[in-house]
Each structure stands twice: as C-alpha cells, then as structure tokens.
Amino acid sequence: MERRKFITTTGGFVSATMLTTILEASSIMTLIGCSSNSKNKEREDYTQFDKPILKALAIGLNAASAHNTQAWKFKIISDTEAEIYIDEKRLLPQTDPPTRQIHISGGCFLETLAIGSTLIQYQTTISLFPKGDYTQSEIGEKPFACIKLTPQKESNSHPLAEHIFKRHTSRLVYEGNIISDETKDTLIKESASEYSRLIIQNKQEEIKPYLDLFKEAMKIESFNLPTNEETRRMFRFNSEEIETKRDGLTFEGQGTTGMAKVFTKMAVKNNEESWNKKSNVDAGLEKFNKGVDSSKGLVYWITETNTIKDWINVGRDITRFLLVLTKNDMYAHPLNQGIQEYKAMDETRIKLDSLMKIEPNQKIQMIVRIGKSEKPFVSYRRHLNDLTKG
Ligand SMILES: Cc1cc2nc3c(=O)[nH]c(=O)nc-3n(C[C@H](O)[C@H](O)[C@H](O)COP(=O)(O)O)c2cc1C
Structure with a gap:
C-alpha cells in the first residue's frame, strides 16, 4: 500500500x-x-x-x-x-x-x-x-x-x-435495409463531429463503386507479404493466446464461428507458408467481401490537413460516432485498407481520393461500413498493470 x-x-x-x-x-x-x-x-x-x-x-x-x-x-x-x-x-x-x-x-x-x-x-x-x-x-x-x-x-x-x-466492431454480415435519410441525419446530429468532415453515403448506386474499391484494397493488402505478415503477428490463433495476450485479432472477431471456425483453424496455421497460402487468403477474402456487400451505409472522416494532432482529434470524433451507433443499435466495421500509406496501396489510394474528390492537403482518415447485425465477438483488453512505460 x-x-x-x-x-x-x-x-x-x-x-x-x-x-x-x-x-x-x-x-x-x-x-x-x-x-x-x-x-x-x-x-x-x-x-x-x-x-x-x-x-x-x-x-x-x-x-x-x-x-x-x-x-x-x-x-x-x-x-x-x-x-x-x-x-x-x-x-x-x-x-x-x-x-x-x-x-x-x-x-x-x-x-x-x-x-x-x-x-x-x-x-x-x-x-x-x-x-x-x-x-x-x-x-x-x-x-x-x-x-x-x-x-x-x-x-x-x-x-x-x-x-x-x-x-464492438462487427465484421458480420449486416441485415435489413440500407439506412434511411432520417437515421443518417440522427447519426450526424448526435455524433457532432468537431474536428473533421463527416460524410455518410446511404444510396445503393452511390456506394457500389466504393465497395468494389474496398474489396480490391483488401485483396492487395492480403496478397502483399509484409502487410499480411504483420496481421499474422497481431493474430491470436487459440483461446490460450487470446486470453493471455489480450490484444490483437482473432478468427472469432472476423465472425468465424461454429464448424467454420473448426475447419478454418485446421487449415490456417501460424506460419508464413500456411497464413499466405492462396486458398487460405482467398477464403478470408470471400468472407470479407460478403460483409462488405452487406453494407447499409458508408461513413468517412476527412480532415483539411494531415498532422499528428489531426489524427488524435479525428479519433475523438470517430469514438463519439461509434458510441452513437451503439446507442442506435448499430455496428461499424472499419474498411481502411484503401487509405493506407504503403507503396503497394498507392494506386488504389489515389483512385479512392479522386473518387471522393480529396484535395492535396486533405486526408480520408477512416472509413467504416455500418448496419445492424447479431452481437459480435467481444475483444479482449490488456490489464491496466501491463501498460507500463519502458
Ligand atoms: C484507427 C483504427 C483503424 C482500424 N482499422 C480496421 C480495419 O481496417 N479493419 C477492421 O476490421 N478493423 C479495424 N479497426 C477496428 C479494430 O480492429 C478494433 O477496434 C479492435 O480489434 C478492437 O475491437 P473492438 O472495436 O470490438 O473493441 C480499426 C480501429 C481503429 C481505431
């Protein structure tokens, strides 16, 4: 004491x-x-x-x-x-x-x-x-x-x-109709974006080209060895790892449950060869694409500049929005691959920026799909006593 x-x-x-x-x-x-x-x-x-x-x-x-x-x-x-x-x-x-x-x-x-x-x-x-x-x-x-x-x-x-x-983040398939203009207005009003421009797209014909681009971006990230290997390093493959490390990504968090989880765990092992095997990557992409295609709305946060301060402040706007979604019984799934800043993504990122009419100094900081789904997996958090500096 x-x-x-x-x-x-x-x-x-x-x-x-x-x-x-x-x-x-x-x-x-x-x-x-x-x-x-x-x-x-x-x-x-x-x-x-x-x-x-x-x-x-x-x-x-x-x-x-x-x-x-x-x-x-x-x-x-x-x-x-x-x-x-x-x-x-x-x-x-x-x-x-x-x-x-x-x-x-x-x-x-x-x-x-x-x-x-x-x-x-x-x-x-x-x-x-x-x-x-x-x-x-x-x-x-x-x-x-x-x-x-x-x-x-x-x-x-x-x-x-x-x-x-x-x-909670839900990477599951979203159910029901695309969000109404009324819901869109409620989300914008209640989340009161302070540091960034919030855009919500809720028309099927409007979101279609973006969904295709997000699927393309995920394919690039998954077949790009350094980025896919980084995801493997942050992946927790079994309950013991999940419960002891208390961070990272999991099969359960990707929405893989029941027998599908059993088969996935048998096929996908924690080594470079298995994780990057084409059939395993393709199976992951197929699941991701189904989720993307079920989007009931797309949300973007755009800042006028792209400084560390902008990043921190936009995180605050995003959090309020995510909590407002929870309040309205909805979930979000970030689809950020296409805005990431590594070489293999350059072409797709430029394409996305041009589609969104992003000016040279502006930056799309985050993209999420939104909708209603079953209750997703609850991710772990590290213990406070593990957050030690140095
Ligand atoms: C800045 C940021 C970027 C993220 N990007 C992605 C992403 O591209 N794809 C994804 O599935 N989740 C993404 N997430 C969600 C995280 O993976 C998620 O917050 C984390 O796994 C904890 O789970 P929880 O949100 O359910 O608490 C992102 C979250 C943040 C804050």
Missing part, C-alpha cells in the same frame, strides 16, 4: 507490483460478488480500482484501436492526473507507416476516457502534447496527451457513457 501510494503520487509508471495490492483486493471483491462486471473476462472491471485516475484509465481501455494493438502506456502523475504515451513497441510499420492509425487509436482512447470518466463523476480536461510536439523518433518518449480529472458538480453521466462497454 505504501509503495503504491509512493508511485502514484511521485509520477512513476503503473507497474505490476504496484497494482498487486489493488488486484488482490478486487479478487476478494469478486469472490464475495461485489464486483460490478466480474463475469466479464475480456475487460477489466474499472470499479476494482480505488484511485479515480486508475478507474478512468481502465474505462479508456475499452476504446477501439487499429489491429487491437492498444498501443498506449501511462505515467501516473497523481490520483487525478496522468500522461498518455504511444507505446513505440506496438506500432504497425507495414500497414501504418506514418503511425497515423496508431495516433487515431490514441484519440479513441482519450475520448472514451473523457466520456467514461463521467461515470465516476469526474470531468476530464485533455491537453495535447504537454511536453511539446514530437517527431516520429520521439514517439513513446514524449506524451501525446495529459489528462486531468476534476470532480463534477452534478452527478449526471455523459449520455454516451453507458454505451462504452457495449460498443
């Missing part, structure tokens, strides 16, 4: 040792049934932590992140303050050379935390780049944000806060 107090009040990083005491207490809570969501093995129960800052960080961990990398690490400054860093060991150099999607994920984390902290009656103030702007080589050395919690005057939580734990 003394050690924990020392670390949290003197600006040390959260460490496994430090959290042992808290976690022991929480195990007892779980045993006696006091924990609010103790049955949820995928995500840590934020109520187990005693300090507001730890509770808020644990809520933030529910955010979406590219490849479920959860590339975040934290430095605790006080019971109500922390610095947030990108974890430089968790980047995606092949699919995300500029670290754009990793920083968008950072923005997703900040917005999830800011909305979620109202559940514990705290307001969050976010300061970006508290130690100054950084270059690529300083990622992980300087924080991208500092968060400060202050007690709220009223006990109301943010209207989107309760949806944080129900938001």
Whole structure:
C-alpha cells in the first residue's frame, strides 16, 4: 500500500507490483460478488480500482484501436492526473507507416476516457502534447496527451457513457435495409463531429463503386507479404493466446464461428507458408467481401490537413460516432485498407481520393461500413498493470 501510494503520487509508471495490492483486493471483491462486471473476462472491471485516475484509465481501455494493438502506456502523475504515451513497441510499420492509425487509436482512447470518466463523476480536461510536439523518433518518449480529472458538480453521466462497454466492431454480415435519410441525419446530429468532415453515403448506386474499391484494397493488402505478415503477428490463433495476450485479432472477431471456425483453424496455421497460402487468403477474402456487400451505409472522416494532432482529434470524433451507433443499435466495421500509406496501396489510394474528390492537403482518415447485425465477438483488453512505460 505504501509503495503504491509512493508511485502514484511521485509520477512513476503503473507497474505490476504496484497494482498487486489493488488486484488482490478486487479478487476478494469478486469472490464475495461485489464486483460490478466480474463475469466479464475480456475487460477489466474499472470499479476494482480505488484511485479515480486508475478507474478512468481502465474505462479508456475499452476504446477501439487499429489491429487491437492498444498501443498506449501511462505515467501516473497523481490520483487525478496522468500522461498518455504511444507505446513505440506496438506500432504497425507495414500497414501504418506514418503511425497515423496508431495516433487515431490514441484519440479513441482519450475520448472514451473523457466520456467514461463521467461515470465516476469526474470531468476530464485533455491537453495535447504537454511536453511539446514530437517527431516520429520521439514517439513513446514524449506524451501525446495529459489528462486531468476534476470532480463534477452534478452527478449526471455523459449520455454516451453507458454505451462504452457495449460498443464492438462487427465484421458480420449486416441485415435489413440500407439506412434511411432520417437515421443518417440522427447519426450526424448526435455524433457532432468537431474536428473533421463527416460524410455518410446511404444510396445503393452511390456506394457500389466504393465497395468494389474496398474489396480490391483488401485483396492487395492480403496478397502483399509484409502487410499480411504483420496481421499474422497481431493474430491470436487459440483461446490460450487470446486470453493471455489480450490484444490483437482473432478468427472469432472476423465472425468465424461454429464448424467454420473448426475447419478454418485446421487449415490456417501460424506460419508464413500456411497464413499466405492462396486458398487460405482467398477464403478470408470471400468472407470479407460478403460483409462488405452487406453494407447499409458508408461513413468517412476527412480532415483539411494531415498532422499528428489531426489524427488524435479525428479519433475523438470517430469514438463519439461509434458510441452513437451503439446507442442506435448499430455496428461499424472499419474498411481502411484503401487509405493506407504503403507503396503497394498507392494506386488504389489515389483512385479512392479522386473518387471522393480529396484535395492535396486533405486526408480520408477512416472509413467504416455500418448496419445492424447479431452481437459480435467481444475483444479482449490488456490489464491496466501491463501498460507500463519502458
Ligand atoms: C484507427 C483504427 C483503424 C482500424 N482499422 C480496421 C480495419 O481496417 N479493419 C477492421 O476490421 N478493423 C479495424 N479497426 C477496428 C479494430 O480492429 C478494433 O477496434 C479492435 O480489434 C478492437 O475491437 P473492438 O472495436 O470490438 O473493441 C480499426 C480501429 C481503429 C481505431
């Protein structure tokens, strides 16, 4: 207890040792049934932590992140303050050379935390780049944000806060009709995009050429060895890996269940030859294409410039939108392959930008298909005590 107090009040990083005491207490809570969501093995129960800052960080961990990398690490400054860093060991150099999607994920984390902290009656103030702007080589050395919690005057939580734990990416086939103009207007209004231009396409003839382009882009990424191998490195092939590593992508998350999962697991092994075998890649693409063809709407976020700050801020807009979708019983599946910045994707990316009439300095930061589906797989999150800097 003394050690924990020392670390949290003197600006040390959260460490496994430090959290042992808290976690022991929480195990007892779980045993006696006091924990609010103790049955949820995928995500840590934020109520187990005693300090507001730890509770808020644990809520933030529910955010979406590219490849479920959860590339975040934290430095605790006080019971109500922390610095947030990108974890430089968790980047995606092949699919995300500029670290754009990793920083968008950072923005997703900040917005999830800011909305979620109202559940514990705290307001969050976010300061970006508290130690100054950084270059690529300083990622992980300087924080991208500092968060400060202050007690709220009223006990109301943010209207989107309760949806944080129900938001999941669904790569399943979407059912029903294309979204109506009324739904489109509701989504735009409720998500109140602040830092980016939000475009929703909801006409079948309008979305068709884009769907074809997204399928083409996924084919390029899947048959491009470096990017496909990066996905393999982030893939968790069995329950043990899923439950111990608590990050990355899974067959279940791709919507492969039942007997199909059994056969897929028999065919696709965790080695370069099997993962990149044409028949295995084709099977994955066939599944992806079915999902894409079932899109009930396409959503794009576009920024006027393409800076690290834009990436973080657009992550905040995206998060609000995703929570609004959850509130409206809908899901999203990002289709970002065609906007990624590696050589093999150059031609397709230029084609997409031209179709969307994107000006030279502008950037499409994220694309998702939306619609209704069955409840998808719930992805795991790492434990707060594993998010240690250095
Ligand atoms: C910046 C960003 C890019 C993403 N790109 C893709 C993508 O191209 N394809 C995809 O299937 N999921 C994509 N995702 C979704 C993540 O894989 C997902 O958030 C992560 O696996 C955690 O799962 P969850 O959203 O269900 O919590 C992206 C998420 C973020 C934040």
